[in-house]
Amino acid sequence: MEYDELKRLMDGQKDEMTAAERMKAYNAGEEVDYIPYTLQAPDPAMADIFGFTTTQFAKDFEVKSEVIRRRKEEFGLDSFNVGLGLKTIGGALGSKLRAPEHGIDYVEEHILKDYADFERLEVTDPYKNPVLAPILESAKRLKDRFPDVSMTTSVAGPISTAIAVRPVEMVLKDTRKNPEMLHKLLDLTVECSLRWFEAFRREFGPVGTNFSDPVTCMDVISKKQFDEYSLPYIKKLIDGTEKIMGSRPGAHICGKTSPIWGDLADAGLFSFSIDNCEDLKEAKDAVGDRMRIAGNVPPVDVMKEGTIDEVMESCRECLIKCADNPAGFILNTGCQLPIGTPKANVEAFIYAARKYGRGARIGKMPRGITEG
Secondary structure, three states: OOHHHHHHHHHOOOOOOOHHHHHHHHHOOOOEEEOOEOOOOOHHHHHHHOOOOHHHHHHOHHHHHHHHHHHHHHHOOOEEEOOOOOOHHHHHHOOEEEOOOOOOOEEEEOOOOOHHHHHHOOOOOOOOOOOHHHHHHHHHHHHHHOOOOEEEEEEEOHHHHHHHHOOHHHHHHHHHHOHHHHHHHHHHHHHHHHHHHHHHHHHHOOOOEEEEOHHHOOOOOOHHHHHHHHHHHHHHHHHHHHHHHOOOOEEEEOOOOHHHHHHHHHOOOOEEEEOOOOOHHHHHHHHOOOOEEEEEEOHHHHHHOOOHHHHHHHHHHHHHHHOOOOOOEEEEEOOOOOOOOOHHHHHHHHHHHHHHOEEEEOOEOOHHHHOO
16 A cells, blocks of 8 residues: 555544543443554654654653654544653662663663662652652643643563663572572662652552563563562562552563463553564463453564555454453554654554454454454
């Protein structure tokens, strides 16, 4: 399909619900105009599509506002996230972060190379910490500017936060040689994350929450390491979030996760965004009655480098595999939407969600699939 035809077809699609109305009705078991959809961590890619760098988006309030406004206007994405990235709490605790003008930030120097320095680390205060306070203030300003747009917040998962404080190779060695101190570090990461959620709840009331924990996948740690060093702290994060917000969080974990799907469902995770290296139908069959599933259009091979038709077909395949998940399904990318994703492919994703996801209802295949 050529881009001109896609635009013409999209002009014929009319939303019957706002995103908030759609999600409320979907959660209530009612039929909705089309399947709820999202794009995983889209802000850097959206900034790029609209002609801004990631640094401009991160530091310039007017640029951030413009991206939020345009993605709502042009893509119908009428919610935004003001949260903490994978390395933010590490930076708040004293690690030195570096961000390229247009790209993803990284840790230049970790604060905790020697556990002799551990006692110097304190649970972060979002109101006073020089890294966190500006993010919280930005959330206030954005909510004032977009009072009718839904706002969510997020943190990194426990182990992924830990490696922003202490180098990953040291953390992995700690699982064998220094488990006592690693447990203390993981406790600290969860306390910092919950303190952020508490501040957000105080300022904005209960909002949707999410965490990303790429290091906890089976490509990086073993199942045994997960059971001892990740799962207990994920459970603590889930339980603490529910106590603060009144609802359980969703999560995204990159890479291979099938060996831990049951554990995540047992821990009480509300929804799980699955990487495209895993199969949605297998996830549905394994845990779909206990956990909402989101996914998993390939972000690079399809969203960034694929054609309009390939994006649409991948969306359709995801819906066929998992749209009838008993606990619900969200059409999503398999991982973060990459910088450099063409605008046309984002529009193709949205068109496919509306076309093939038409007449969606929890536990049922959408009429856009069954009726064609």
